[in-house]
Amino acid sequence: MRRLALAAVLLLGACSAGPAPSEVVPRSAAAPQPANASTVSAAPSSAAGAPSCDATASLRPGPLPQAGQMPAGSTMAKIAQRGRLIAGVDQNSFLMGFRNSFTGEIEGFDVDVARQIAKAVFGDEKKVQFKVVTSAERIPMLQSGAVDVVVRTMTITCDRLEDVDFSQVYYQAGQRVLVRRNSGITGVEGLADRRVCVASGSTSLGNVVNRAKTTVSVPNWTDCLVMLQQGQTDAISTDDTILAGLAAQDPYTEVVGARFTDESYGVGVPKGQEDLVRFVNGVLERMRTDGTWSGIYGRWLTPLGPAPAPPVARYRD
């Protein structure tokens, strides 16, 4: 009888269940992304009514004036009077325009081109103030007169020629794709079902937006590398020059596929300053002939292969 009662008590005890043991649940939060990252669904509104022109034909230079003796009343004379050239450059594109974190100085291929222009005006390549501009800021900064020239991996296009002027081509780049080494992507064809990152306001954006499943845009190219390293994007697609700089910062990435566009870099000059365009073209001509161009290439761009011949100048006079 007593045993029965005990069994009953035990049974009852089993029935009156306590609350389920508590669980520790972490607060779920989205992984951080670069500031101002956004998904792009359509190419910028240029494609439809794109003007056609002979984009890479620039203005023929006259004889280059002596440094320190700019023709009176010219744009260069105004720059000389100020005492320094103001150049819009990048500080985020390794090899082309970047901040040397040991010295704090801005360096790179584009930066050396800007220094050559300063040297032609002043005879001193140090008389240049660098203003960092993002891809999207290049044209507004030229239009507002905040910078004299923009030397920042800027592709010459008919679209842009509506708003600014360009020098002759100083570098011939082409768009390719940067991926993680084990991604299985072998070229731009492999992007159809992938997420691709590009910088906003770049020509690369329009070239890739219809070939990728999703396109994400960020302010700077290094922001794209951050997203690739954080696994938030599968590939980065832009000019091989920029990609080489990104690949040099991460040995687990590689540049794949052939060039699928031609990107002709020119020095951006405010619209209507023909004298400055001709002057810059003269500087570029000199760099090509006296070996400076090859020297600068060798200093920065050897990861892209041995120095090619400098681009051939084309003029519309």
Added chain:
Amino acid sequence: MVIDSQPRQALVRRFTGLARSTPGRLSLIVVVLVVASLASGWLTTWSVNRQERALEDLATRSEPLAHAAQEVYRALQDADATAASAFLSGGLEPSQLRERYEADIAQAQAALSVATASSPDLTATLAAQLPVYTGLIETARSNNRQGFPVGAAYLREASGLMRTQLLPAAQELYRAETDRVARAQDEANFPVVPVLVALAFVVGLVLIQRYLTRKTNRLLNVGLLVATGAAALSLLWVTTVSVLVMNDVADSRDASEKVDVLAQARIATLTARGEETLTLVARGAGQSYEKNFVEVSGRLEGLLERAKALESTEAVDQALREFRQWQQVHQRIREADDAGQYNDAVALIGNPHFDSLDQSLVRSIGEARQDFSDEVAVARSSLAGTAVGVLVLALISAAGSTMGLWQRLKEYR
């Protein structure tokens, strides 16, 4: 029901019968007085206890928590500005900046664990995102150390996380904790109902004595006199103490307002410093940072003026002077940067005015917090012994009433 109503009617009849005869009436009065004195005493003791608890909460919980929340915000803000400065310096980061960053993170973590004990929900975002933030900063550092510009991109991402998630969460936490201080101050307000009840009890005692004098032709009743004295003393005690406490709490409110204004000023100082640094890091693309600097500086000046209006201490005056000098140096930094003398601008940013301003604010905040602590301590010491005293007086009052009326009752036997 009918059967039931019989005894009830009998009870009512007994009571009305009692109330009709004088001895019956006296017995009823004894019961009423004893119940009333004990009830009034209990009510007053309860309200005094409540005030004591509110003051204790202020001194040992709410104010320290509000301070911890403010420290979370301050340390995070400073960590972010310091990380940006370390990047700006070029080359290997200066060790004092790295130490400052590490101290900030340690301080934020310590303050956060204090705050988590009271508001686990409000600190969840902070607790989850702070390690993510420090991880991004370390990634930025290791890239920077190899000379890779992607380090700067990680720094921007970290800073974005700080501005969009961590700082707003810290701000919310600070608001919640300062609201808690205000609520605790409200709890320590004047106990209107208990004082009114005690007053009614004293008036009742006086009326009963007049009634007895008329009925029994005796002028004085020692028991009831003692009871009235005790009740009046209790009323006087509670009223006086409550007025004192109210005064101290009002002063403590002024002190908390000062702390709040100064804490906001300190945060604005650090924010402005961060914007000033980032303007230079951005190298020409920093117009938005400069715009923020101007805006935050305007707010900071307003806060410092308000702190001076609340109480013009030496430390606050010093802070205002340092602020003005800093603004002048900032003008020179902008002029140098805009004129292309970037290195001069970077050299100027190491001026001592920002640090002096911050230290003056730390001193002012310390003084205001001490004021607050003093006011609350004074209030607590005025309340000391009140609860026990009021209870003893209530018992004396009850005993006096019983004894006083017992004498009269005996005369009817």
